[in-house]
Amino acid sequence: MVTSQEIFGTVKKCVALYGAVSAVVLGTVAVMASTGHGTTAFMWIRGGILLAAAPLIHRMVTRAAEGSAQAFDRVRTLSTIMPIAVIGVDLVPGLCPPWYAVLQGLSALALVAVAVLTRGSALRAVFPES
Structure with a gap:
């Protein structure tokens, strides 16, 4: 059985991946x-x-x-809202070039993984009221 700490380790890696892709986006713009x-x-x-x-x-x-339930709830909320917002804005015609939208979409995928992981049964058991 996978422990909550192992799941949080994976979540941290996903957030690091999101950050790395975001850095690549900004570096590419530069x-x-x-x-x-x-x-x-x-x-x-x-x-x-x-x-x-x-x-x-x-x-x-x-x-x-x-063990912070408040932080857990914020992570769950942000990992749900941010990918929708990122992809939604990328779909506005003429707002950004396709390469930019694709890279931003890739970063959003890492947050989608966070949203899925934070809604699993192992973490729901740790934070039942969230």
Whole structure:
């Protein structure tokens, strides 16, 4: 049987993957801008905000693994809402280039995995009222 701490370890890895892909997105925007390709303020700001969210979510997962029901509830909520918001915005025609939308979508997939893992029976048993 998989323990809750093992699941939280996997959740932390998923959040780290989300952060890594977010860093790649922002790095790609920087390279595109430095080589004269078109970038927008939207791409910079959104890339920066999504990257900045990664360590915050990771900290919440750490606190949840230590027993914080409030942190656990926040992780569950963010991991559900953020992928929907990221993909929803990416679907707005003309807002961002396709390569940007694909990379942002990949980062959202890591959060989808977090949403699935935090809704499993092992973690529901640890946080029954959440």
